[in-house]
Amino acid sequence: PQTIQRADYQPLSWTVDTVDLHFALDAGATVVTNRMRCVRNPDAAPGPIRLWGEAMERLELTVDGAQPVALRETGALLEIDAAGESVMVEVRTRVDPRANTTLSGLYLSSGGFFTQCEAEGFRRITWFPDRPDVMARYTVTLEADREACPVLLSNGNLVGQGELPNGRHYAKWEDPFPKPSYLFALVAARLVALERKVRTLSGREVLLQVWVEEGNLDRCEHAMEALVNSMRWDEETFGLELDLDRFMIVAVADFNMGAMENKGLNIFNTKFVLAKPDTATDVDYENVESVVAHEYFHNWTGNRVTCRDWFQLTLKEGLTVFRDQQFSADMLARAAGPEGAASARAVKRIDDVRVLRAAQFPEDGGPMAHPIRPDSYQEINNFYTATVYEKGAEVIRMLHTLLGQEGFRNGMDLYFSYFDGQAVTCDDFVEVMSEANNGFDLDQFMRWYSQAGTPRVKASGTWNAADGCYALTLSQHTPATPGQPDKLPLVIPVAVGLIGPDGRDLPLRLEGETQAGATTRVLKLTEEAQVFRFIGLAAEPVPSLLRGFSAPVILELDEDDARLAFRMAHDADPFNRWDAAQRYAERVVLAMAGGASAGLPQAFVNAFRALLADTRLDPAFRAQALALPAEPYLLERMSPADPGALRTALIAVMGALGRELAGDWLRVVDGMQVSGPYRYHPGDAGKRALVNLALRYLCAGGQPSGLALAEARFAAATNMTERFGALAALVQSSSPARGAALLAFHARYRNDALVLDKWFALQAGAWRWEEGGEPALDRVRVLLSDPAFSLANPNKVYALLGTYFRANPGEFHLADGSGYAFWADQVIALDARNPQVAARMARALENWRHYAPALQARIRPQLERVLASPGLSPDVAEIVGKALQ
């Protein structure tokens, strides 16, 4: 496959300023007429008009009404020589939405028409300079059968509609804002809308709509609420207002990713719109809120100011993830009230860091490691990664930390004032941040955009009792990644606190300062190694480093068990308190997996019990602190990774914690009643999370009383969070009742696609709790033929295969290699219909060299089999090819 280099960027010789699209929609043969005014780009070298196109039939192409004099076609690229300053290019194509199984371009879902154009789907609809630096104004006319598709939507404002002969009708839409082609969208389907009218900050009335299939109208309220809250938050926090008269969200069941920020017409995976208490968990509610916010925030960070090229993807994604994280933290803090706000924010931060550690750290340590702004790619769809999104958000967060809230806001204001309506680069963004902050030097900071790999920050302290000085040495090192053998030092903000022997934070005074100040300070690590001397201390402190996870690094700090237990009990920074518990748990689990210890250390059990019993702590925080680190993260920390040994250790640790703390867990379940009907509220959600965790441990412990409690709670549950929590606890146990519970759950929700996804995922993720238990692979094979399963629906694939390959390593990495052979079969089968989804599944084995040699020997032939498979897509070829390099 061809590799595209960031350094090769050239502006196009011709761009487009207006596009007039006409769609004669038909399931098997849609005719698209595209009239675009192509204009010469004064900033580019002279050259032909360049148009990209694929997967369609070209019926006609004219330039200013005549056949083009010179036209060259190479693969997906068409080059047309043209004279003058502007020409009208008209191209008519025929596409087949029914045959489009890629879910990119124009496709069908439940009989309706939908589009997905990011990153390069528009070229599957019409020939076009399909790059984000071509921003044009669009007028769109949709024509379809009225009975099958009563609703016709596109970007912007509805400017006309009417009847046509033969039972057809049309609608005409005009988008007043220039946009890149990846933000184009249309929907033609049988849908209904929940509507709300709201006023923007400046007093304009706007119409908000959430469009869904008729039976789902009772599941849209939460998404609408989230949209209204997002609008308010962006007005209050960044002074950014909705710029359209109408903003639409449409839910579709077949969708490759979470959602898409098309201008004024967001298209969402149903999973991130639909929620009602009987079918959605607290986590689902939380996800709906944050995805709605994320897409809404793109209206400014992504749409009004977009990316010059796809290498700049983090410009919009990292920034927008940061914005949605801040929004969610603010929403949680507001709901928790002044008393609970700090803990609520910490819980959100913990959630975000868990995702980063479980998904991004392994990516950064494997063959797909890339900087947040990559230097090259073969298939851009493979670069919608945890690095671009989550590490990208961490980089923005560090800017926010370095510049402060006000400095960051000033930078954002300047960014929009300079670049509104343009397609720009990450350098542009960082430069305005500097300019808005008196030339704040961000030159070295830019290395975060160009260096891959997770930096290691090593910390060590020396205490000098004679002069009351604690000298903290911080050093940094970023390991080599593919193509980047040598790394330079980064700017790393390290938030530090020092804890006194009584467990209280000490006021901090650095050498050279006249008096002590705050109890948390942000140190700027910019060299390979630096020493920071804290003075005026009466006794040796315990350092609490990287508070709030102030930088996306791995902190290497030698702390003995007693120190970890001390910080678990006393660290004033809730994030670090959680982190101390995670580090301790990681140490205990990995020691067991490595055969270094057979039982749980009593000190660990005591530290856990103390956290569990501390009723002053928010239940949501306790649920986080008492959950073991994610399995993929632990695997990453093992060398070589041995998924079987890790699983055995996890089962042992969970079981032992369940048994040893049984009385405490039972008390938690008893004492955590949530009264009244279900409402999505962080206070209630925290209690439910802690109860569900207690059930998990009790069931893992295998005692009859615990199993009976989970059964009873499953039967009596009044909402999905409780029902699914109890079911998950039963499934992750040796309970004889788990089969019956799964059947009952299925019977209740057999017609509900989203809930069935949970049912599939639960079984694919099941551990083996007893000798002779059913291997997850056997179950997954059976479920592949379940009538509700379909390889055509990404949600189903992610639920069943994605969970098995990525979230159940103990069952996937079978010693006989049968899991890998199954993986190869599925990746090949999926690739033939949907390369994006196949590539995501393919990534499950990219870090194969990290595994024990016996497993590597089983994996390699399967990777080779996939790579050699005829007609393999560039998407999968890139993943597997890089893995094998």
Ligand code: HT7
């Ligand atoms: N910007 C959107 C990305 C997206 C996407 C990318 C490739 C293929 C399909 C896709 N669907 C959505 C989503 C977002 O980050 O907001």
Ligand code: ZN
């Ligand atoms: Zn996004």
